[in-house]
C-alpha cells in the first residue's frame with residue numbers, strides 16, 4: 675500500500691540517487707535535478723519541510739514531490755510556490771502515483787494558506803490538475819522555459835489577478 679509522508683533528513687541521501695535515476699528517463703533532464711534540490715530548494719529561504727513529500731511502499735521509496743517558496747517580482751504579496759521536482763520510480767509509473775502526489779501536495783499547500791503554484795512542465799500532464807500558462811495571468815517567466823511549459827495554478831479564487839510580474843524559477 676502506498677503511503678505519502680513528509681520527507682525527513684534521513685531521506686535526503688536515498689532521494690539524491692532516486693531523483694537522478696528518475697530523471698534519466700525524463701523527456702527533459704538537465705542532469706542536475708538532485709543538485710538543484712540540495713543546493714537550492716532545500717536552502718533556508720526556499721525550503722518548506724511541511725510541503726516536501728515522499729511516497730513509499732513498505733520500506734521502498736516510489737515517489738517524491740516538493741513545493742518550495744518562489745519569488746514573484748512585481749507581486750510582493752503573492753504567496754507563490756514552485757512545484758519541482760516530481761519523480762516516480764520508473765517501474766511504478768502510469769499507476770496514478772504522480773497524480774496522487776500532486777493532488778496531495780496541492781491540497782496541503784492550500785490548507786497552509788498559499789496562494790498559487792508555478793512549475794515548468796508539460797501542459798499535457800499538468801493540465802489535468804488545472805495548471806495553465808502563466809502568461810495568461812500576466813506572469814512572465816524569467817528563464818529558458820518555453821511559454822507553453824511555464825504553468826501556474828491558483829489555490830484561492832482570484833489569487834492570480836494583478837499587475838504584470840516576473841516569476842524567477
Ligand SMILES: CC(C)(COP(=O)(O)OP(=O)(O)OC[C@H]1O[C@@H](n2cnc3c(N)ncnc32)[C@H](O)[C@@H]1OP(=O)(O)O)[C@@H](O)C(=O)NCCC(=O)NCCS
Pocket residue numbers: 696697699700701702759760761762763766767768769770771772773774794795796798799
Ligand atoms: C512525470 C511522472 C512524475 C508521472 O508519474 P506517474 O506516476 O506515471 O503519473 P500518473 O500515473 O499519475 O499519470 C500518468 C499519465 O501521465 C502521462 N505522462 C507522464 N509523463 C508525462 C509527460 N512528461 N508529459 C505528458 N504526459 C505524461 C502518462 O502518459 C499517463 O497518461 P495516461 O494516464 O493518460 O496514460 C513520471 O513519469 C516521472 O517520474 N518521470 C520522470 C521525471 C519527470 O519527468 N518529472 C516531471 C518533471 S516536470
